[in-house]
Amino acid sequence: MLAFFSADFNLLYSCSLLFVICIALLEGVGLLVGLSIASALDDIIPIDLDIDTELPSGGLNALIGWLYLHRLPFLVWLLLFLTSFGIAGLSINYLIALPSLISFPIVLIIALFSCRILGKKIAIIMPKNETSAISSHSFAGKIATITIGKARKGSAAEAVLQDEFNQKHYLLVEPEEANQEFTQGTQVVLIEKLSRSWIAIEFKPL
Secondary structure, three states: OHHHHHOHHHHHHHHHHHHHHHHHHHHHHHHHOOOOHHHHHHHHOOEEEOOOOOOOOOOHHHHHHHOOOOOOOHHHHHHHHHHHHHHHHHHHHHHOOOOHHHHHHHHHHHHHHHHHHHHHHHHHHOOOOOOOOOOHHHHOOOEEEEEEOOEEOOEOEEEEEEOOOOOEEEEEEEEOOOOOEEOOOOEEEEEEEOOOOEEEEEOOOO
16 A cells, blocks of 8 residues: 555655645644644735626636635645645546546646535635625725736726735726726726726826
């Protein structure tokens, strides 16, 4: 059995599960001394979405939403992914040993779908800490930065806003005037919440 886990075609999957075990042990030890890896990672990588907004196809927020990264602490999601990745890889190679170049994309797809399916169920029973959550309707007057696309009147583009809790919120914005255009990197001020996007004006520092 040890030879199976340490075989070249299984090494990546075995290391994934070994990493999960090590993190679980470290988290257990950390809790005994008042430290939490999960909380630390969640503070370092705060991700939140404006879930009232319809997510654009291909946008970063669409991918985050599809994978349920915004609904779970990052460490929980990472462990879910690595566990799914490791188990799927070892299971496939147990049934039929495949070269890594063939098995890797198959296992990756399985792991991503597993994160979506299981992540949704886990999010229901273990909702993310909402102590620092704020309503998206309170974003009026705040500054966001265009990240993907080009915003025109009636054609919103993706923007990111970082709130006072250092959480990132991805949303859609469009200019107030028909002759305005926001390109990637443009800073804008949110002024009005629509059903699917925000009306914004370009931020011009004094």
